[in-house]
Amino acid sequence: MESEDDKASRQQLQGGLTLVDRYTIQDVIGVGGMGSVYRARDLHFPNVVKLVAVKEMINLAPDPMIRKTIVQNFEREANLLATLNHLAIPRIYDYFSHNEHSYLVLEFVHGKDLETVITDTNGFLPEDQVISWAIQLCDVLDYLHGHKPDPIIFRDMKPSNVMINHNGNVVLVDFGIAKTFQTGTKGTMIGTEGYSPPEQYRGEATPVADIYSLGATLHHAITRRDPRLEPPFSFAERPLRRINQNVSSEFEAVVNTALQYNPVDRFPSASAMKDALMSVARKTGALSKITSALPVSSGGIKPLWSFKCEDEIRGTPTLNQGSVFIGCYDNNLYALNAADGQFQWKYPTEGGIVSRPSVYDNNVFFGSEDKRLHVVNARNGKVVWTYYTGGKIYSSPRIADGHIFVGSEDQDLHAVNVMTGRAIWKFSTDGPIHSTPLVANEMVYFGTESGSFYALDFRGELKWRFQAKRPVTSSPISKGQSIYVASLDGTLYSLDAKNGWAIWKFRLGKGSVSSPAIADDLIFIGAADGFIYCVDVRTSKEVWRFKTENQVSSSPVVYKDSIYCGSIDGNLYCLEYRTGRLRWKFEAKAAITGSPIIFDDIVYFGSIDHHVYALFA
Amino acid sequence: MAEFFKNLLRKKEEPEKPKLVDMATTAPLTDQQLNSIMGIQSIKSETKQLVASVGQSVGKQRDHNEDSVLALTSTIVGSAEGIPFGLYIVADGMGGHQFGEVASNAAIRIMGGNITKKFHSYLYDLPTQALQESLQEVMEISITEAHQYVQREAPGSGTTVTAALVLGQQITIAHVGDSRAYSIYPDGRIDPITRDHSLVKRLEELGHLSKDEVENFPHRNVLIRALGQGEFLEADIFTLPFPQGGYLMICSDGLWGVISEKDIIRCITEAPTLNRACQNMVEAANAAGGPDNISVILAQLIG
Numbered sequence: 053m054e055s056e057d058d059k060a061s062r063q064q065l066q067g068g069l070t071l072v073d074r075y076t077i078q079d080v081i082g083v084g085g086m087g088s089v090y091r092a093r094d095l096h097f098p099n100v101v102k103l104v105a106v107k108e109m110i111n112l113a114p115d116p117m118i119r120k121t122i123v124q125n126f127e128r129e130a131n132l133l134a135t136l137n138h139l140a141i142p143r144i145y146d147y148f149s150h151n152e153h154s155y156l157v158l159e160f161v162h163g164k165d166l167e168t169v170i171t172d173t174n175g176f177l178p179e180d181q182v183i184s185w186a187i188q189l190c191d192v193l194d195y196l197h198g199h200k201p202d203p204i205i206f207r208d209m210k211p212s213n214v215m216i217n218h219n220g221n222v223v224l225v226d227f228g229i230a231k232t233f234q235t236g237t238k239g240t241m242i243g244t245e246g247y248s249p250p251e252q253y254r255g256e257a258t259p260v261a262d263i264y265s266l267g268a269t270l271h272h273a274i275t276r277r278d279p280r281l282e283p284p285f286s287f288a289e290r291p292l293r294r295i296n297q298n299v300s301s302e303f304e305a306v307v308n309t310a311l312q313y314n315p316v317d318r319f320p321s322a323s324a325m326k327d328a329l330m331s332v333a334r335k336t337g338a339l340s341k342i343t344s345a346l347p348v349s350s351g352g353i354k355p356l357w358s359f360k361c362e363d364e365i366r367g368t369p370t371l372n373q374g375s376v377f378i379g380c381y382d383n384n385l386y387a388l389n390a391a392d393g394q395f396q397w398k399y400p401t402e403g404g405i406v407s408r409p410s411v412y413d414n415n416v417f418f419g420s421e422d423k424r425l426h427v428v429n430a431r432n433g434k435v436v437w438t439y440y441t442g443g444k445i446y447s448s449p450r451i452a453d454g455h456i457f458v459g460s461e462d463q464d465l466h467a468v469n470v471m472t473g474r475a476i477w478k479f480s481t482d483g484p485i486h487s488t489p490l491v492a493n494e495m496v497y498f499g500t501e502s503g504s505f506y507a508l509d510f511r512g513e514l515k516w517r518f519q520a521k522r523p524v525t526s527s528p529i530s531k532g533q534s535i536y537v538a539s540l541d542g543t544l545y546s547l548d549a550k551n552g553w554a555i556w557k558f559r560l561g562k563g564s565v566s567s568p569a570i571a572d573d574l575i576f577i578g579a580a581d582g583f584i585y586c587v588d589v590r591t592s593k594e595v596w597r598f599k600t601e602n603q604v605s606s607s608p609v610v611y612k613d614s615i616y617c618g619s620i621d622g623n624l625y626c627l628e629y630r631t632g633r634l635r636w637k638f639e640a641k642a643a644i645t646g647s648p649i650i651f652d653d654i655v656y657f658g659s660i661d662h663h664v665y666a667l668f669a
Numbered sequence: 670m671a672e673f674f675k676n677l678l679r680k681k682e683e684p685e686k687p688k689l690v691d692m693a694t695t696a697p698l699t700d701q702q703l704n705s706i707m708g709i710q711s712i713k714s715e716t717k718q719l720v721a722s723v724g725q726s727v728g729k730q731r732d733h734n735e736d737s738v739l740a741l742t743s744t745i746v747g748s749a750e751g752i753p754f755g756l757y758i759v760a761d762g763m764g765g766h767q768f769g770e771v772a773s774n775a776a777i778r779i780m781g782g783n784i785t786k787k788f789h790s791y792l793y794d795l796p797t798q799a800l801q802e803s804l805q806e807v808m809e810i811s812i813t814e815a816h817q818y819v820q821r822e823a824p825g826s827g828t829t830v831t832a833a834l835v836l837g838q839q840i841t842i843a844h845v846g847d848s849r850a851y852s853i854y855p856d857g858r859i860d861p862i863t864r865d866h867s868l869v870k871r872l873e874e875l876g877h878l879s880k881d882e883v884e885n886f887p888h889r890n891v892l893i894r895a896l897g898q899g900e901f902l903e904a905d906i907f908t909l910p911f912p913q914g915g916y917l918m919i920c921s922d923g924l925w926g927v928i929s930e931k932d933i934i935r936c937i938t939e940a941p942t943l944n945r946a947c948q949n950m951v952e953a954a955n956a957a958g959g960p961d962n963i964s965v966i967l968a969q970l971i972g
Contacts, residue, residue, distance in 0.1 A: 546803070554802075555804050590908060
């Protein structure tokens with residue numbers, strides 16, 4: 053045994069080694085029958101840390117026929133994965149061979165496999181949690197089984213092939229034996245004993261075989277009894293509720309149906325099983341009870357890097373060409389390396405900076421409390437030009453077709469030529485402008501501290517005006533024919549973009565300076581009552597709300613299927629956007645008033661605690 | 670957008686005159702006409718014009734009409750561009766109940782009166798202050814008031830209500846019961862935009878009825894929500910864009926339950942005018958037996 057291990061370790065790649073001048077090996081994350089799986093950094097993205105999983109296959113088979121088959125299987129996995137596109141399936145980036153070594157480069161999944169989650173959990177996993185994963189697994193099986201032209205049978209569903217990522221969602225890994233199913237063909241027996249259905253041992257692989265293995269996986273997850281240690285097909289002798297009394301009889305019935313010996317007695321499809329699980333979830337209330345008590349996200353999140361400025365950061369960063377630009381109340385604009393947080397340069401102004409920088413044509417544009425719009429070179433921080441307004445600038449510049457729009461405390465909206473820094477026009481309003489203008493439909497939309505909301509055309513002429521009861525500090529967004537903006541009067545407004553009529557109003561518990569975000573038909577916004585709200589854009593009905601411990605002035609940001617938002621309570625929250633379920637939170641040392649930005653799976657944001665943070669999304 | 674800034678340097682031009690549209694040629698539209706309308710629409714700040722027509726019939730098998738209809742088309746004054754305004758309501762009084770037509774009539778009067786009152790100064794005067802409520806709130810308040818009125822004045826009766834408030838290029842719907850609103854697109858697509866509050870629809874949604882069973886369900890007329898029925902009225906209220914280059918249609922089940930969507934499209938595309946289109950649909954429903962009162966409103970946004 054020892055010599056075997058030695059041999060394996062000798063064959064493992066050492067950290068720091070770079071494959072094909074591109075993938076620098078960092079660590080071993082798994083050992084399989086044919087080789088190891090590594091975490092590596094993709095050097096193709098020098099400015100950010102892009103992690104990938106590199107799956108190695110060492111082909112030492114002496115028989116050339118077998119060697120060839122192994123390589124073919126490997127390439128089959130690569131080609132199969134390349135055609136798939138699903139959130140619960142890792143994306144494939146690359147594959148290559150080198151002597152007897154073949155490598156597959158895949159999306160790196162931050163998280164743990166389900167087998168580890170089961171082992172690491174004291175006691176039983178909550179039924180609600182297992183149901184939610186089961187529903188997701190049905191979704192991905194349904195996707196695979198519905199693959200055209202031929203269904204894909206995963207054939208190796210088991211806890212160790214199910215990753216639970218750091219958002220608490222499942223990702224299926226190890227497609228080594230997933231096989232495109234051709235009707236009538238009998239495959240060879242591949243699969244993992246204990247989880248595989250009887251017919252798979254006879255060489256048959258069908259979609260309902262995956263249903264059985266999913267049932268076996270759920271059985272293991274809910275009972276903690278490893279089926280590999282039990283006689284084959286003996287699940288009926290270990291009913292869920294005899295081992296774990298907390299399980300509902302409804303869920304037990306679903307697992308039993310999936311585990312039927314005879315394939316025709318099982319759910320006919322993954323979607324049928326999902327429907328059954330959904331109705332269990334509705335009955336037991338699992339959908340609403342699924343909470344943040346995830347075994348994977350409780351461990352505390354370590355930032356990828358952090359950088360300390362000399363005063364509070366209240367604003368929002370911008371990322372461009374591998375640099376993070378962020379303003380600070382130490383009066384400087386900072387440029388940091390997005391990959392490691394290394395200081396690149398800073399540019400001093402004569403006032404605090406809350407304005408979010410914009411980058412255009414290698415120049416960074418931002419406003420400062422020193423009343424100026426500053427334009428500096430993105431590479432070296434050298435000033436290009438500055439533009440004076442009559443008041444402090446809290447609004448962020450919006451650049452559209454070579455022109456900059458920015459509001460000022462001088463009550464004017466300024467349109468400035470992006471090249472020369474000369475004013476094109478100014479539009480005078482009835483109050484200071486903190487709101488960041490929106491450019492859409494060939495119009496410029498913004499709010500003022502006197503509660504007005506303006507729509508101007510590009511000549512700076514008023515098209516319409518809407519009056520809220522308190523200041524409109526929030527920055528508008530648009531979708532379709534509507535503009536969405538909040539006010540300190542405690543209302544989120546949907547306004548007709550063309551004429552300013554209020555289509556609906558949604559009452560928030562308190563005022564809001566947060567700017568809304570939209571995904572699908574849902575709109576998200578924070579408010580001073582500490583809630584993050586999700587509202588249906590069509591009906592203005594609340595979909596969910598999430599309570600933070602203090603005011604939310606940060607604006608939610610949608611990325612993939614999550615929203616990210618800071619709170620004055622000092623946490624950055626990551627919520628599932630459809631349900632408002634907490635995925636994780638990260639605690640800074642002081643309030644987070646600005647908004648995060650997310651790029652290539654990394655979240656960047658600043659805090660009143662003087663730090664800029666970068667975290668894995 | 671860049672165009673705009675170029676234009677800034679030039680002298681300000683007279684705004685483009687809206688092209689006159691001959692009402693008689695609004696429907697059916699040839700491909701060429703459609704393209705030209707689409708072409709006009711892509712130019713910004715176009716003036717839109719709302720037109721509408723109504724068709725109604727007692728049907729072949731009933732002796733009195735329990736449907737009520739309101740169609741009001743106008744323009745909001747006091748804005749340079751003239752914002753189209755339309756209020757379209759179909760209410761179908763519940764048969765088997767006392768005074769179905771009383772309920773449908775009251776619903777129309779109360780809702781229509783309430784909404785036009787809110788917009789009075791915009792339609793007939795120069796507004797001195799902005800409307801306090803949002804459009805969805807106006808609809809919600811009005812339908813609730815109609816509900817309370819019917820409960821008070823005609824207890825025991827009930828009616829469907831499908832109301833559409835068109836303002837600019839968006840439609841705000843208030844809906845209860847099984848009358849329907851549809852978006853009809855220039856390519857012949859027809860999408861129902863309301864969901865029937867009927868027993869048969871509910872059973873279908875729950876998967877208890879197959880398509881065939883739905884067709885032959887004996888209690889197709891049983892509503893699970895209606896104005897005037899139940900203590901609280903839970904109306905569906907939502908906003909959607911007016912179908913570009915297409916139509917908004919509202920009708921009672923005397924139309925949609927009798928002729929197919931294909932027939933509806935044919936009636937509309939074969940008619941030279943909106944009026945004729947409405948008459949065609951009413952005639953088609955009567956030709957198919959006319960088992961119920963028939964009401965239809967067809968609206969179009971031109972320009």
